[in-house]
Amino acid sequence: MKFLQSIGAKTITKVAAIGRATLMLFGALVAVPRLKNVPLIIHQLYVVGVQSLLIIMVSGLFIGMVMALQGYTILVDYGAEGSLGPMVALSLLRELGPVVTALLFAGRAGSALTAEIGLMKATEQLSSLEMMAVDPLRRIVAPRFWAGMLAMPMLAIIFSAIGILGGHLVGVDWLGVDSGSYWSIMQSTVDWNQDVLNGVIKSVVFALVVTWIAIFKGYDSVPTSEGISKATTETVVYSSLAVLGLDFVLTALMFGIE
Amino acid sequence: MNKYKTEVMVGFFVALTISALLLLALKVAEQSVATEGDSYTLYAKFDNIGGLKARSAVKVGGVTVGRVTSITLDKDDFTPVVELSILKQYNGFPETSSVSILTSGLLGEQYVGFQPGFSFDGVANLEDGDYLQDTKSALVLEDLIGQFLFNRGSDE
Structure with a gap:
């Protein structure tokens, strides 16, 4: 009986949390967009986007370089080093760009969002906003959500582009793959709709998941220092798992059976 | 952080994204765009x-x-x-x-x-x-x- 009760209690807690998360998102998004909120979004875009730019660009460069190095050592045995371009470009555009960007974004920007909103709650800034008849969902949550939704696909595009340039640096400039074949075979293999746009769609989905989890965990955290630390950890863990799991589903839908 | 600097940096971020997108469109996926x-x-x-x-x-x-x-x-x-x-x-x-x-x-x-x-x-x-x-x-x-x-x- 006790066992059944614990299962029931856990299920009810989880479902209630999902319900609160949906209500929060709904409350933040259904709000009538007001022009005076645009500067708030731009400021958040700076916080979650521009400040993540360096880590994204450095990771993209090195991942592209490593893939060129590893791919070259294998492809050169078969005299197929011309296929280095499409290998680097396709794996970056389809998988690594959106996924690694989402994981880094969860660690770099998601955890910061959770901690910020959690501390606002702990120091009762959210309650004082409500006292002043300002809806914290519109003032605090909505700009952060939109900034995350905009910033992550942008970061993923930059990641892929920098990675392809990094692959060019190692493959063409250092290892001596022909520059013409690097680009031309890539161009004949990569399709705009199939590869580039699908990668962007993936990163939009990941952006929704990561930003939503980060904001909700902060908004729903236990307002103590321990609660905030737990919420921050959960943000990173949950969004990483959600991204990796969703990636399989999206890949199966996009590139699976034709 | 003053407002002007924030806006400049966000503008730089957007410009960087657009140039990355152009690189992907023109240099990486050129062929397929041309055949459409x-x-x-x-x-x-x-x-x-x-x-x-x-x-x-x-x-x-x-x-x-x-x-x-x-x-x-x-x-x-x-x-x-x-x-x-x-x-x-x-x-x-x-x-x-x-x-x-x-x-x-x-x-x-x-x-x-x-x-x-x-x-x-x-x-x-x-x-x-x-x-x-x-x-x-x-x-x-x-x-x-x-x-x-x-x-x-x-x-x-």
Whole structure:
């Protein structure tokens, strides 16, 4: 009986949390967009986007370089080093760009969002906003959500582009793959709709998941220092798992059976 | 952090994204953007298409002039029908043209080789929706080996 009760209690807690998360998102998004909120979004875009730019660009460069190095050592045995371009470009555009960007974004920007909103709650800034008849969902949550939704696909595009340039640096400039074949075979293999746009769609989905989890965990955290630390950890863990799991589903839908 | 600096940095971020997107569009996926221009459709029936896929290239003397848009099976005579989308700028091929399924390199991917036929009086040009009459199927390695063994056997 006790066992059944614990299962029931856990299920009810989880479902209630999902319900609160949906209500929060709904409350933040259904709000009538007001022009005076645009500067708030731009400021958040700076916080979650521009400040993540360096880590994204450095990771993209090195991942592209490593893939060129590893791919070259294998492809050169078969005299197929011309296929280095499409290998680097396709794996970056389809998988690594959106996924690694989402994981880094969860660690770099998601955890910061959770901690910020959690501390606002702990120091009762959210309650004082409500006292002043300002809806914290519109003032605090909505700009952060939109900034995350905009910033992550942008970061993923930059990641892929920098990675392809990094692959060019190692493959063409250092290892001596022909520059013409690097680009031309890539161009004949990569399709705009199939590869580039699908990668962007993936990163939009990941952006929704990561930003939503980060904001909700902060908004729903236990307002103590321990609660905030737990919420921050959960943000990173949950969004990483959600991204990796969703990636399989999206890949199966996009590139699976034709 | 003053407002001006924030806006400059966000502007830089947006500009960087647009340039990355342009790099992906023009440098990485150039080919496919270029082939989405005006095109006309031709059909060809093969006995066997081998490993031909949708989006394979159609080449005249090595120059890509179009792509395979779809491959279906004819309901009446059960032969594969390949739909070829050829760029408008390469029009005026004579009706006597032939198509064959070729392989680039020993293990490369398969493409449709298009040989323009002779043009003389009384031969019309290929129009949108025409069927190509003269087709050569893909070489299937197993059939070749089978023939080779069969010939060897009959010699002895």
